[in-house]
Amino acid sequence: MKSSDPVVTRFKERFGDEILSVEEFRGQVAISVKSARVLDILRALRDDAECPFDMLADLTAVDYLRLDHPERFAVVYQLYSLLRNERIRIKAYVGEARCEIESAQALWGDANWLEREVWDLYGIRFLNHPDLRRILMPDNYTGHPLRKDYPLKGRGERSNFPKYTVEEPS
Amino acid sequence: MGLEKILGDGVLATRVSALVNWARQNALWPMPFGTACCAIEMMATLSSRFDMSRFGSEVIRFSPRQADLMIVSGRISIKMMPVLLKIWEQMPEPKWCISMGACASSGGVFDTYTLIQGVDQFIPVDVYIPGCPPRPENLIDGVRKIQEIVSKEKISDTKHGS
Numbered sequence: 001m002k003s004s005d006p007v008v009t010r011f012k013e014r015f016g017d018e019i020l021s022v023e024e025f026r027g028q029v030a031i032s033v034k035s036a037r038v039l040d041i042l043r044a045l046r047d048d049a050e051c052p053f054d055m056l057a058d059l060t061a062v063d064y065l066r067l068d069h070p071e072r073f074a075v076v077y078q079l080y081s082l083l084r085n086e087r088i089r090i091k092a093y094v095g096e097a098r099c100e101i102e103s104a105q106a107l108w109g110d111a112n113w114l115e116r117e118v119w120d121l122y123g124i125r126f127l128n129h130p131d132l133r134r135i136l137m138p139d140n141y142t143g144h145p146l147r148k149d150y151p152l153k154g155r156g157e158r159s160n161f162p163k164y165t166v167e168e169p170s
Numbered sequence: 171m172g173l174e175k176i177l178g179d180g181v182l183a184t185r186v187s188a189l190v191n192w193a194r195q196n197a198l199w200p201m202p203f204g205t206a207c208c209a210i211e212m213m214a215t216l217s218s219r220f221d222m223s224r225f226g227s228e229v230i231r232f233s234p235r236q237a238d239l240m241i242v243s244g245r246i247s248i249k250m251m252p253v254l255l256k257i258w259e260q261m262p263e264p265k266w267c268i269s270m271g272a273c274a275s276s277g278g279v280f281d282t283y284t285l286i287q288g289v290d291q292f293i294p295v296d297v298y299i300p301g302c303p304p305r306p307e308n309l310i311d312g313v314r315k316i317q318e319i320v321s322k323e324k325i326s327d328t329k330h331g332s
């Protein structure tokens with residue numbers, strides 16, 4: 001898809017204030033947006049008349065700690081249009097202080113687990129998510145290990161288990 | 171076994187333990203704790219080409235209550251460790267443990283927040299098998315080492331008591 005595609009043009013007209021940048025790289029379009037109205041943005045793309053992006057192929061996040069980006073985190077939505085065989089990428093920037101964004105669970109059911117994963121590993125809270133629990137790390141884990149400032153070797157979680165002992169028969 | 175109280179440490183006790191050890195060492199029932207790529211090598215060891223049954227330990231038990239040899243083959247994450255501990259506790263004494271591969275023995279290349287850096291920190295390991303993954307021959311060698319350990323036990327020993 002080109003960034004001159006009518007879907008992108010229509011999108012720019014409608015959400016001009018929300019858009020931070022539109023990039024095209026090797027036939028892929030990526031649109032960076034602010035996170036406040038992300039749900040409207042995603043709904044508009046999903047319900048587009050000509051090119052409905054009806055499938056959420058992936059939802060993930062990036063930590064841009066100490067890099068030159070509008071905010072520290074970006075939640076990335078990879079959308080796919082089954083009808084037109086086109087893909088588009090939406091990046092919604094989320095700040096560190098208010099680390100939350102609307103859940104896309106109401107639009108695509110598969111966002112449920114993907115958002116749990118992002119919450120688990122990056123600590124980005126999804127508002128109105130029906131069941132925001134950890135999905136990969138143990139339930140009693142503290143911290144969000146894919147953040148760039150999380151120590152690689154953890155904070156002692158890996159040595160925090162009781163040693164197996166046997167009581168001597170008396 | 172409690173026999174030593176009756177028999178003492180004399181000739182009879184030695185002969186009884188030789189008999190018991192002979193029976194035990196040639197009928198090890200492994201509990202496979204295969205969590206990663208090393209488990210594939212373990213399966214190869216068990217199947218016809220390498221055929222661990224030649225050494226009397228082909229009866230894989232998926233119930234820890236029926237097993238006496240734990241083979242930890244693969245990475246153990248912090249979410250898996252409580253499971254491993256529980257299964258180890260469920261195995262009846264006497265029991266032995268093989269830590270198979272670099273990951274189970276030391277964490278291997280995965281020096282990260284989520285991986286146990288060697289299961290021997292939490293459960294007693296008798297034999298370590300190096301390699302990533304170890305060849306089936308190495309695993310067979312490990313089982314032979316366990317058999318050696320078993321053959322040297324006395325009936326007055328309490329396993330893993332210390």
Ligand code: SF4
Nearest residue numbers: 207208271272273303
């Ligand atoms: S030691 Fe190598 S083969 Fe075995 S589990 Fe680790 S990475 Fe896989």
